[in-house]
Amino acid sequence: MLTERIFVPDGESALSDKSYLAWPWFEDRHRELAAQLQDWAAAKLPALLGDHRDPDASCRKVVAALGEAGWLDLAVPGEGAGFDLRSICLAREILARHAALADFAFAMQGLGTASITLFGTPQQRARWLPGARSGRHLTGFALSEPDAGSDVAAMGTRAREAPGGFRLSGIKTWISNGGIADQYVMFARDGEKYTAFAVAADAPGLKLVERIEIIAPHPMATLQFDDCFVPEDAVIGGRGAGMRVALGTLDVFRPSVGAAALGLARRALDESLSRAIGRPMFGARLADLQLTQVKLAEMALKVDAAALLVYRAAWARDRGGQQRITREAAMAKLYATEAAQEIIDDAVQIWGAAGVRSGAVVESLYREIRAMRIYEGASEVQKIVIARSLLKSE
Numbered sequence: 001m002l003t004e005r006i007f008v009p010d011g012e013s014a015l016s017d018k019s020y021l022a023w024p025w026f027e028d029r030h031r032e033l034a035a036q037l038q039d040w041a042a043a044k045l046p047a048l049l050g051d052h053r054d055p056d057a058s059c060r061k062v063v064a065a066l067g068e069a070g071w072l073d074l075a076v077p078g079e080g081a082g083f084d085l086r087s088i089c090l091a092r093e094i095l096a097r098h099a100a101l102a103d104f105a106f107a108m109q110g111l112g113t114a115s116i117t118l119f120g121t122p123q124q125r126a127r128w129l130p131g132a133r134s135g136r137h138l139t140g141f142a143l144s145e146p147d148a149g150s151d152v153a154a155m156g157t158r159a160r161e162a163p164g165g166f167r168l169s170g171i172k173t174w175i176s177n178g179g180i181a182d183q184y185v186m187f188a189r190d191g192e193k194y195t196a197f198a199v200a201a202d203a204p205g206l207k208l209v210e211r212i213e214i215i216a217p218h219p220m221a222t223l224q225f226d227d228c229f230v231p232e233d234a235v236i237g238g239r240g241a242g243m244r245v246a247l248g249t250l251d252v253f254r255p256s257v258g259a260a261a262l263g264l265a266r267r268a269l270d271e272s273l274s275r276a277i278g279r280p281m282f283g284a285r286l287a288d289l290q291l292t293q294v295k296l297a298e299m300a301l302k303v304d305a306a307a308l309l310v311y312r313a314a315w316a317r318d319r320g321g322q323q324r325i326t327r328e329a330a331m332a333k334l335y336a337t338e339a340a341q342e343i344i345d346d347a348v349q350i351w352g353a354a355g356v357r358s359g360a361v362v363e364s365l366y367r368e369i370r371a372m373r374i375y376e377g378a379s380e381v382q383k384i385v386i387a388r389s390l391l392k393s394e
């Protein structure tokens with residue numbers, strides 16, 4: 001069992017800037033959603049995560065509560081509803097500002113089912129989505145392997161035809177919700193191409209190899225598909241469509257990683273303001289020193305720039321339906337995660353020694369942000385994606 005702390009703020013700081021909600025790409029329904037989720041998070045999350053020592057149990061509790069309150073409808077939309085990426089990004093930003101584990105739990109229900117929502121058959125949607133939407137079952141997305149992370153096409157997990165279905169063999173690692181999910185979407189090499197499968201966690205031959213502890217505690221594991229049998233109707237989006245399914249899914253969730261980073265960054269800015277205002281120093285306050293003001297100004301600038309890129313990407317997808325938003329998504333994810341890392345580092349500096357004390361909010365933020373620059377496409381990968389989109393028309 002992991003024993004580290006996860007920050008659970010006791011409500012929203014009065015300093016939190018909400019002026020961005022007036023930006024033109026939000027509609028009234030987005031502003032209402034933000035207000036309601038903010039109230040819900042402030043009221044419910046401290047009790048759900050307050051004395052948290054066990055990320056697995058906390059995740060289950062939070063997913064159940066998110067489902068019961070209807071928030072998971074955003075990540076796992078009902079039949080015919082489709083994704084509204086602005087709503088997903090707002091939800092992730094607000095949840096992350098309160099408690100990173102709550103954002104993680106919300107996001108994983110979406111990431112682990114979006115391939116089915118977007119590319120699944122009506123039967124697959126009926127089988128897997130209601131449980132994920134209600135928070136009754138947890139989901140995972142199994143793409144990465146020990147020798148295939150950024151280089152997804154190097155994946156070694158294989159699908160072989162067998163009577164009535166397929167046999168899957170290989171190792172998937174760094175799988176969020178690994179070991180506690182009830183269902184995974186996984187990807188395997190299928191001849192010259194790749195195929196996506198919906199797999200029940202209790203499928204014969206699907207084994208837990210190890211639980212992985214990381215810098216900020218989240219449920220995570222390495223899984224082995226040991227001649228794991230899945231029926232023919234487990235194929236998502238048709239045989240050979242695996243890369244399209246994976247990239248289509250990541251297109252939705254990549255900007256939302258930026259939104260989660262933005263939530264952590266806003267929290268860091270709030271914490272910095274309250275510390276700078278409250279800390280007496282040299283006969284005045286830390287906030288009165290111009291070097292502090294420069295830091296605060298740069299933090300606020302980066303927060304707004306990140307928000308502009310994140311919600312630009314979300315709006316572009318909502319407006320364009322299924323149209324790819326590869327460049328906008330890459331810019332949003334890249335900038336928001338890199339900027340949040342810098343903002344949080346400055347927040348720790350403003351807090352001084354109290355900022356590196358185990359359990360301090362900014363200390364937790366410092367651990368939480370790091371992995372976001374690596375998963376769902378490392379920053380270097382996003383830069384390559386952006387450059388390719390610029391050079392494509394040459």
Ligand SMILES: Cc1cc2nc3c(=O)[nH]c(=O)nc-3n(C[C@H](O)[C@H](O)[C@H](O)COP(=O)(O)OP(=O)(O)OC[C@H]3O[C@@H](n4cnc5c(N)ncnc54)[C@H](O)[C@@H]3O)c2cc1C
Binds near residue numbers: 142177
């Ligand atoms: C917290 C967390 C949660 C995760 N959850 C999941 C999950 O649920 N499901 C899943 O499938 N995977 C998950 N992952 C795995 C994640 O997707 C991979 O870590 C990511 O794709 C990078 O792969 P890698 O770790 O193997 O790094 P590598 O591919 O070995 O890359 C290492 C580094 O190389 C650099 N790099 C990459 N490409 C280039 C390039 N072209 N030029 C120069 N440098 C480059 C980057 O800095 C990169 O970070 C998770 C990872 C973390 C940390």
